[in-house]
Amino acid sequence: MSSIESKPRVALFVTCLVDLFRPSVGFATIKLLEDAGCVVDVPEAQVCCAQPAYNSGDRKDTVAIARQVIETFEDYDYVVAPSGSCGGMIKDHYPALFAAEPDWQRRAQDLSARMFELTSFLVDVLKSDPVAASLNAKVTYHDSCSGLRELGVKAQPRALLGSVDGVELVEMKTPETCCGFGGTFCVKYGEVSTDIVSRKTADIAETGADMLLAGDMGCLLNMAGKLKREGSSMQVRHVAEVLAGMTDTPAIGESK
Amino acid sequence: MSMEVTSQFFEKNASKALKDPNLRKAMQIIGGPMASRRVETARELPEFEALRDEGVKIRNHVLQHIDLYLERFEQQLTARGGKLHWCRTPREARETILALCRSRDAKLVTKGKSMVTEEIGLNAFLEEHGITPVETDLGEYIIQLAHEPPSHIIGPALHKTREQVAELFEDHHPDYELNGRKAGPRSTEPQVLVTEARHVLRDRYFQADVGITGANFLIAETGATVIVTNEGNGDLTQSLPKMHIAVSSIEKVIPNLEDLSTILRILARSATGQEMSCYTTLSCGPKRPEDIDGPEEFHVVLVDNGRSEMLGTELQPLMRCIRCGACMNNCPVYHSVGGHAYGWVYPGPIGAALDPHMIGLETARHLPNASTFCGKCEEVCPMRIPLPDIMRYWREQAHEKQITPPLQRWGVELWAFAAKTPWLYRLGTRIAIAALNMLGKDKGRFAKMPLASGWTDGRDLPAPQSAETFMSQYKSRKGSRK
Numbered sequence: 178m179s180s181i182e183s184k185p186r187v188a189l190f191v192t193c194l195v196d197l198f199r200p201s202v203g204f205a206t207i208k209l210l211e212d213a214g215c216v217v218d219v220p221e222a223q224v225c226c227a228q229p230a231y232n233s234g235d236r237k238d239t240v241a242i243a244r245q246v247i248e249t250f251e252d253y254d255y256v257v258a259p260s261g262s263c264g265g266m267i268k269d270h271y272p273a274l275f276a277a278e279p280d281w282q283r284r285a286q287d288l289s290a291r292m293f294e295l296t297s298f299l300v301d302v303l304k305s306d307p308v309a310a311s312l313n314a315k316v317t318y319h320d321s322c323s324g325l326r327e328l329g330v331k332a333q334p335r336a337l338l339g340s341v342d343g344v345e346l347v348e349m350k351t352p353e354t355c356c357g358f359g360g361t362f363c364v365k366y367g368e369v370s371t372d373i374v375s376r377k378t379a380d381i382a383e384t385g386a387d388m389l390l391a392g393d394m395g396c397l398l399n400m401a402g403k404l405k406r407e408g409s410s411m412q413v414r415h416v417a418e419v420l421a422g423m424t425d426t427p428a429i430g431e432s433k
Numbered sequence: 434m435s436m437e438v439t440s441q442f443f444e445k446n447a448s449k450a451l452k453d454p455n456l457r458k459a460m461q462i463i464g465g466p467m468a469s470r471r472v473e474t475a476r477e478l479p480e481f482e483a484l485r486d487e488g489v490k491i492r493n494h495v496l497q498h499i500d501l502y503l504e505r506f507e508q509q510l511t512a513r514g515g516k517l518h519w520c521r522t523p524r525e526a527r528e529t530i531l532a533l534c535r536s537r538d539a540k541l542v543t544k545g546k547s548m549v550t551e552e553i554g555l556n557a558f559l560e561e562h563g564i565t566p567v568e569t570d571l572g573e574y575i576i577q578l579a580h581e582p583p584s585h586i587i588g589p590a591l592h593k594t595r596e597q598v599a600e601l602f603e604d605h606h607p608d609y610e611l612n613g614r615k616a617g618p619r620s621t622e623p624q625v626l627v628t629e630a631r632h633v634l635r636d637r638y639f640q641a642d643v644g645i646t647g648a649n650f651l652i653a654e655t656g657a658t659v660i661v662t663n664e665g666n667g668d669l670t671q672s673l674p675k676m677h678i679a680v681s682s683i684e685k686v687i688p689n690l691e692d693l694s695t696i697l698r699i700l701a702r703s704a705t706g707q708e709m710s711c712y713t714t715l716s717c718g719p720k721r722p723e724d725i726d727g728p729e730e731f732h733v734v735l736v737d738n739g740r741s742e743m744l745g746t747e748l749q750p751l752m753r754c755i756r757c758g759a760c761m762n763n764c765p766v767y768h769s770v771g772g773h774a775y776g777w778v779y780p781g782p783i784g785a786a787l788d789p790h791m792i793g794l795e796t797a798r799h800l801p802n803a804s805t806f807c808g809k810c811e812e813v814c815p816m817r818i819p820l821p822d823i824m825r826y827w828r829e830q831a832h833e834k835q836i837t838p839p840l841q842r843w844g845v846e847l848w849a850f851a852a853k854t855p856w857l858y859r860l861g862t863r864i865a866i867a868a869l870n871m872l873g874k875d876k877g878r879f880a881k882m883p884l885a886s887g888w889t890d891g892r893d894l895p896a897p898q899s900a901e902t903f904m905s906q907y908k909s910r911k912g913s914r915k
Contacts, residue, residue, distance in 0.1 A: 191903050197866050198895065200903035219907050224852045230845055232806060234828030234837065238849035245853065322807040355765045359805025365841070366803050367887025369447050372769040373805070374892065376464075402892035405878055430895035432877035 185303075187215040188253040190246075190267070190292075192260045193225040194394035195415075199429065202394065205421035206259045206295055212421075213305040215255075222249045226263040231270065232360050243271050247284050255291050257298045259417050260393050261324020264294040269327045294324055295417060296392060300333040307340030310422035315345045317386035318416070319377070319400065320353045321393035334392055334416050341419060347384045354380075358399040374403040381411065388412045388428075390419060401429040437582075438792055440776030443799035447770040455594045456771050463591060463761070464768040470706025471759060471813065478708075484699050489817050491692045492753035495684075496744065502653040502686045503735075509656025513718030515731040523553035526736045530555060530645070530678060533732055534564055537676050539642035543634075545660060545667035546570035547647025548586055548756060549680050549736055551778045552791075555645075566645070567637045569666035571630050578605045584772030586779065587704050587758040592771050595621045602626065606633055634666070644670040644728065648681035648716075649755070650696070651733070654689040657715040658733060661700065665712050677728035679716060682736045684752040696755060703815040704757035739791055747826050751787050753816035760810035760820060766803055775800055782810035786823040794827060798836050801827035862902055870900040 187210050195202045203219075210217045227242035246267065250256045258264045268289045275282035299305045316338065324330035338344050357363065357373025364370075377400060381389055389404070389411055391397050401413035412428035427433050439446055450456055475481045495502055507517045520526035534542060542559065544550065544566050556566045556577070568577040572590035576583055578601045583589030590598070599619040602609070609629055620626070646667050648658035658679040660667045671677040687693060701707040720727030743749055761767040761781025772780035777788050777797070785800040801824035810820045831837045832845075851858040873879050873896025882889045899906065 196903040197862055197897055199898045200901070200906050201898060203903040203907065219904075221904070221908070222855050224855050224858050227849075227852070230849045230852075232825065232828065233841070233845040234825070234830070234832030235842075235845050235849060236829050236832075238846065238853070242849065242852050322805070322809070326808040326812060353809075355805050355807035355809065357765060357805060359807070362803070362805050364885060364887035366444070366447070366766075367890055368444075368451055369766055369769050369803065370805075370887075371891025372451055373765045376765075376768070398895050399892070401895050402878065402888070405893040405895075406880075406891070426898065427877055430878040430893060432875060 184214055184216045185254045187217050187255045187257055188250050189217055189219045190223060190226070190250065190256050190258040190263060191219060192258055192263045192394065194398070195259055198398060199394060199415065201423060201426045202259050202415040202417050205415070205417040205423045206257070208421045208423065209295070209299065209308065209417060210257060212309070213299055213303050215303075218253070220249045226266040228262065228266050228360060231266065236274075240274050243274055243285070244281065247271070247281070247288050250288055250291075251284070253291065255293060255298065255302070256288065257293050257295055259295045259415060261294045261321050261328050261330050262393050262395060264292060264297075265323035265327035268292040294328050294330050294392065296333040296337055296420075297324075297328060297330050300336055308337055308420045308422075310420055311342030312419055312422070312424060313343040314388045314412075315347055315386045316388040316390050316419070317347050317349055317381060317384045318352060319349070319356060319381075319389065319391040319396060321391055321396045322355050324392055325353055330392065334390075337420050338390070338416070344419070347386050349380045349384050351377075351380050356396045356400050358395045360395065363399060370399075371403070374399055378403045378407060378409070382409065386411070388414060388419075390414055390416045392416050397429055405430045438777050438796060440788060440792065440797045440800060441795075443774060443776060443803060446774035446776055447803070450770040450774045455597060456592050458594055459592045460768050460771055463585070463588075467706070467762045471703060471762065472706075474702045474706045474708060478698070478702065481699065481702065484695060485815050485817060488696050488699055488755075488815060489753060491687060491695060492816060495687055496749060496752055499683065499686065499744065502688060503683060505653040506651050506656055506686050509654065510718070510733060511656070513656050514721075515656065515718045515733060518732060518734045519737075520734055521737050523736070523738055526553045526680065526734055526738075527555060527558045529734055530680070531559065531562055531564075533676065533678055534559070534643050537642050537730075539564055539676075541565050541567065541637070541641050542643040542645055543637055543641040543670045543674065544568050544573070545644070545646035545662065545670040546573050546589070547645070547680050548583075548778060549647055549682050550645065551583060552738060553680075553736060555680070567634070567641070569634050569637070569664075569670050570662070571627065571664060571666075574630060574634065575601060578602075582773065582778070584780065585758060585761060586756050586783075592773065595623055595626065598626055602629055609633065638669045638673045641670075641674045643676045643678060644672075644674040645678045645680060646671050648679045648685060648733070649700075650693055651681060651686040652688075652690060652693060652715070653686055655715075655717060657717045659693060660714050660716075661697070661710045661712070662714070663705075663707075663711045668712060668714050671714075671716060672727055675728055676730040676732070677716065677719075678732045678734060680734045680736065682738065683740050684754075699815040700755055700757055703755075703759040703813065743790060748786075748790055748823065750816075750818045751783070751790075751823065753818055754783055754787075755816060756783075757815060759813040759815065763809045763813045765805060765807060765809070782820045782824075783818075786818070786820050786827070789827045789830075794830055794834070795836050798827075798831050801825075801831075859902075859904060863905060866897045866902050867900045870897045873897070
């Protein structure tokens with residue numbers, strides 16, 4: 178194995194939803210990155226990528242928070258988030274925020290080039306070996322919108338799941354259709370959001386899978402919440418948990 | 434005067450739509466076959482993506498030189514005996530059209546499908562002035578009978594089930610007979626209903642004094658207007674009466690026929706998943722002495738209605754729109770609520786981006802907010818209009834101008850204040866997460882949550898996994914490792 182100097186220094190951008198709702202996804206991410214040969218650090222000053230402000234039209238606060246994120250993650254080879262949504266915000270939208278400030282824009286572009294969604298980082302950047310996990314389950318995978326359309330995350334999680342011993346992947350009819358989460362949308366337009374997710378859960382149920390996976394906590398909380406309300410026994414987990422072999426915790430929305 | 438606006442009641446409209454069983458049945462068609470046919474026909478054409486790029490280039494070029502192309506169009510139209518009427522406002526357009534109809538002493542006008550005439554509220558205006566407009570596009574005809582606005586820009590009656598159409602026909606053509614006998618209880622077979630509409634409308638074409646159509650494109654090189662239809666109704670509407678009025682808007686101009694063929698190849702594929710629509714009709718002026726038919730007069734009413742104000746702004750890309758409807762066919766919000774919930778002429782993502790400009794942000798403020806930003810609309814838009822970016826632009830305008838309700842504004846600003854002060858954020862979240870975890874531990878989720886009923890009315894809220902946030906767990910683990 179290579180020496181510590183040649184190992185990439187990776188900062189974990191844990192995302193606010195993992196921080197608050199599902200710490201195990203953060204630890205699963207660290208394990209996957211370390212297993213793939215990275216030195217992982219979690220900078221303490223991190224809070225959020227600013228999407229709630231950005232999508233609510235609060236540009237001033239968005240820019241202030243983005244500066245904070247850019248400064249916090251300046252000194253790492255890579256920054257990795259277990260989320261396509263937060264990853265997309267930083268990689269895709271940050272540079273445009275600083276169109277009028279060339280110096281900050283350069284820094285935003287520099288971070289953008291080092292920023293990756295977890296599965297995309299493992300497959301596209303590290304070209305890492307198959308994961309050493311096993312799980313006896315029939316799973317289905319939801320492509321979260323930002324990961325899919327902003328970062329091109331589609332084949333990567335499937336390739337990694339293919340290397341998990343015992344996992345059978347069954348596709349939904351509409352894996353790329355939005356689950357209706359949409360950040361603050363899900364509360365502001367709750368009725369519409371609920372209707373959208375009910376189409377999604379119908380599609381999920383039709384697969385006959387016993388586990389639903391995705392790479393974004395927002396979508397997962399939404400779909401798990403609807404499945405549980407419908408009385409479904411489907412387990413809902415972040416894909417990192419399965420890849421890291423850390424499925425001993427209760428699934429999302431469950432107590433045991 | 435123009436169509437009644439209900440966009441300000443989006444939430445109420447949406448709630449009503451979600452409980453309408455007929456609408457829900459109709460919406461399944463849009464989300465299913467309409468959307469998948471687009472994917473299939475696009476796949477069959479290897480150069481589809483390149484054609485999209487070419488289309489964007491054509492439109493961007495025109496928008497850079499729109500004055501030049503519009504003047505060229507007028508020159509060519511005039512040279513072929515047509516007349517152009519420049520109308521800045523809906524009112525100017527309505528009055529111009531009324532004056533033209535009166536010059537022919539018109540009592541009855543037939544109409545092809547035109548969203549711009551919806552925009553300017555033409556039908557109600559003509560009726561008020563003693564002129565009867567008859568819509569000849571089947572969908573438009575159905576909603577005219579039902580006294581409803583269109584719910585989709587290319588399928589205005591998509592929200593109606595065939596049972597509802599049969600009922601409308603029963604009410605409006607009580608004496609309709611086919612082959613000498615009354616049909617009895619009306620069939621709900623689409624074929625039979627279409628035949629009935631055809632028969633009823635056939636007489637109207639001959640009785641009409643004026644035919645009004647829209648125009649999908651205006652060709653600067655030849656002065657021709659172009660309509661794209663599937664029913665052939667547009668041809669009968671514009672060629673049988675003595676006067677043809679084409680109502681269109683300034684951004685529809687394109688340089689030449691080459692450009693037309695480029696855009697036509699992506700239009701129908703994006704719209705209905707057809708390779709081409711059944712009829713593509715070019716109108717090149719009034720009847721010439723050697724022609725056997727055609728109108729004696731040909732007028733083009735060109736409406737601005739705020740469009741020129743979009744030039745050179747963040748909104749300019751909206752002027753690339755070719756009104757195919759792909760954005761709404763693929764929008765999860767549209768699939769849930771249908772077109773009427775948006776409350777104005779243009780629904781779905783294009784409406785969410787365009788309507789705030791046309792009817793005012795205060796009235797339309799919900800529309801750019803009622804989006805999950807899933808990005809599907811931009812993915813399918815043949816003209817690659819950055820619809821989510823434009824919706825976000827409106828959200829920023831609403832925040833800045835304090836059009837967003839105070840509670841929502843303060844909520845975001847309070848959250849942002851915490852996010853900018855990490856120690857405060859950590860303290861606040863540590864307390865909140867510990868409390869939530871304690872309350873939700875038994876079940877692992879909440880069925881009810883104060884202040885979050887928008888979430889919990891329809892689904893459970895998963896509880897935090899642990900009493901401690903990731904950050905504090907990580908800190909203590911790291912501490913014990915050292």
